[in-house]
Amino acid sequence: MKIKIIVPGKLSKHLKSAVDFYIKRLKRFAKLEIIYTKLGGDLNVMDSKTILNKEAQNILNAIGKADFILLDLHGEKVTSEQFARMIETDRLKGNMTFVIGGPLGVSELLRDQAKRRISLSDLTFTHELALLILLEQIFRGFKIIMNEKYHY
Amino acid sequence: MKIKIIVPGKLSKHLKSAVDFYIKRLKRFAKLEIIYTKLGGDLNVMDSKTILNKEAQNILNAIGKADFILLDLHGEKVTSEQFARMIETDRLKGNMTFVIGGPLGVSELLRDQAKRRISLSDLTFTHELALLILLEQIFRGFKIIMNEKYHY
Numbered sequence: 001m002k003i004k005i006i007v008p009g010k011l012s013k014h015l016k017s018a019v020d021f022y023i024k025r026l027k028r029f030a031k032l033e034i035i036y037t038k039l040g041g042d043l044n045v046m047d048s049k050t051i052l053n054k055e056a057q058n059i060l061n062a063i064g065k066a067d068f069i070l071l072d073l074h075g076e077k078v079t080s081e082q083f084a085r086m087i088e089t090d091r092l093k094g095n096m097t098f099v100i101g102g103p104l105g106v107s108e109l110l111r112d113q114a115k116r117r118i119s120l121s122d123l124t125f126t127h128e129l130a131l132l133i134l135l136e137q138i139f140r141g142f143k144i145i146m147n148e149k150y151h152y
Numbered sequence: 153m154k155i156k157i158i159v160p161g162k163l164s165k166h167l168k169s170a171v172d173f174y175i176k177r178l179k180r181f182a183k184l185e186i187i188y189t190k191l192g193g194d195l196n197v198m199d200s201k202t203i204l205n206k207e208a209q210n211i212l213n214a215i216g217k218a219d220f221i222l223l224d225l226h227g228e229k230v231t232s233e234q235f236a237r238m239i240e241t242d243r244l245k246g247n248m249t250f251v252i253g254g255p256l257g258v259s260e261l262l263r264d265q266a267k268r269r270i271s272l273s274d275l276t277f278t279h280e281l282a283l284l285i286l287l288e289q290i291f292r293g294f295k296i297i298m299n300e301k302y303h304y
Contacts, residue, residue: 012173013169014169014170014172014173015169015170016169017165017166017167017168017169017170018166018167018170020166020285021164021166057291077273077274078274078275079274079276080275083275102165119277120273121229121272121273121275122229122230122231123230123231123232123235123272123273123285123289124231124232124292125166125285125288129284129285129288131169132284133272133275133277133281133285135276136277136278136281140276149292
């Protein structure tokens with residue numbers, strides 16, 4: 001199964017080893033691709049709506065025609081078990097695309113086009129911490145699907 | 153203000169730079185102490201209840217007489233804004249203690265004694281990922297309290 005994750009911006013150095021840890025461990029389960037798209041612009045010279053729309057366009061270009069699951073603070077909350085079942089369902093289709101918002105959040109354009117919107121938490125996370133959490137949940141999801149032990 | 157975080161087990165290598173990143177940035181705001189307590193035992197030779205009780209005892213020894221906030225999957229959900237107000241309230245008291253459960257979760261003993269139980273998510277996280285998320289939220293909390301810009 002192919003899993004694509006699209007996230008605006010770059011990964012900070014302090015999160016690299018943690019993200020790499022899960023990329024390596026996920027190889028057993030899926031062909032993972034993480035695409036870092038260009039940020040929409042600088043808040044000092046542009047308004048947030050313009051930035052969000054630019055970011056959304058970059059993200060939609062990276063998605064192509066695939067349907068996608070949007071990580072959204074105001075989305076639906078799921079347990080790790082339910083998240084695992086989402087992966088299990090999409091495995092039959094062979095691919096799955098996740099989109100994470102940028103530093104300013106997600107645009108309405110993305111909200112409208114998402115197949116499903118899920119919320120990791122009521123808490124706001126940095127977009128790169130959201131990436132790490134998503135990777136851990138995908139890994140956990142496969143462990144649940146495969147009925148493998150995972151006590152961490 | 154003093155902030156103490158108690159978490160069973162050790163920190164994995166792949167999360168060290170991320171945890172260190174927030175420890176460093178929090179120095180401006182608080183005197184932070186992270187205490188890693190001993191795990192309760194091995195599931196292959198002990199049952200989970202015994203392990204959890206042992207872990208709880210190690211945690212309670214590390215807490216001393218302070219009241220504490222327990223991170224618990226089944227606790228109350230808060231937004232980052234509400235979390236910041238919790239810190240703001242406890243700043244007057246001068247100290248704050250957080251407890252994170254171990255790989256097997258939290259014992260009833262800890263649930264009973266906690267001043268407050270908060271849930272980061274409906275998703276289950278590793279205890280060390282919970283530590284990282286907590287550190288980021290404490291940092292975000294201070295940025296909110298101080299009314300400082302924080303777009304990440």
